[in-house]
Amino acid sequence: MAPNNDEDIALSRRAARGDHPAFAMLVEKHERPLRAFLTRLAGATIADDLAQEAFIKAWRAADQYDGRARYSTWLTRIAWRCRIDALRTDSRAEAPEAPQEYASPASAEVDDMLARLSESERAALVLCDGHGWTHSEAAELLSVPLGTLKSTVARAKAKCRAMWEGADHG
């Protein structure tokens, strides 16, 4: 069982019994990191659609959450699958649009860097370096071996560092 997860397990069990306010509390708690992650992957507009879809799936599958992983991990896994499905079916989802939520120069710079990474490099880097996920959690999410995940993060970071240093920061 994941640590510090008791409240989410209790809320999810209530949601599985059809308790809408309990699910609303889960959404309030997890929408911020989930939408931030999806915004980095897909841009703000698509991110909100994906987040809605992921939460609806989480509501319908609430009885399948067993508490072995953190609720945020379980939810992000659902959202990641939604993203992969969207990429398969809609070519417009491929290129992340310019996000509106992070309209600062540094944010624009990091968005530009992320846009040059592959989808899995972007996801791995955002989760591990930005959201504090462990490498094991990110490896499980992306369904890759731990070693592959570590090298994906290192490669993504090296690419970003090269771009950052190339922009006269180094």
Added chain:
Amino acid sequence: MADEFDRFLASSLAPPERLPDRRFVANLQARILLEDQLAGKRRAVLGELLKQLVALVAVTAAAWFIGRASPIADFFAQTPAFGLAILLAGFGFVVLLFSSSGRTVPFR
């Protein structure tokens, strides 16, 4: 040890600090309620359709069994126009039944 780039990356990629987006939560709740209602109505319509199909099959089977009885079969053999009229009336009844149930089970 974290250098300037690591700090830049971590702070840029971290989720923004803000209060929960209540409008997003409310929109999501409304969509879930709407989808639940639509799913319920879809189930009701399918259930109704199934009941009507079973009833139709039962009535058709009954008509077929009755039509096989020799006095009735002989009557229809002698006056096929009458048999055709009954068939048309039955068809009209079925059409009316389905079209009226489409209005009464409805997405109100």
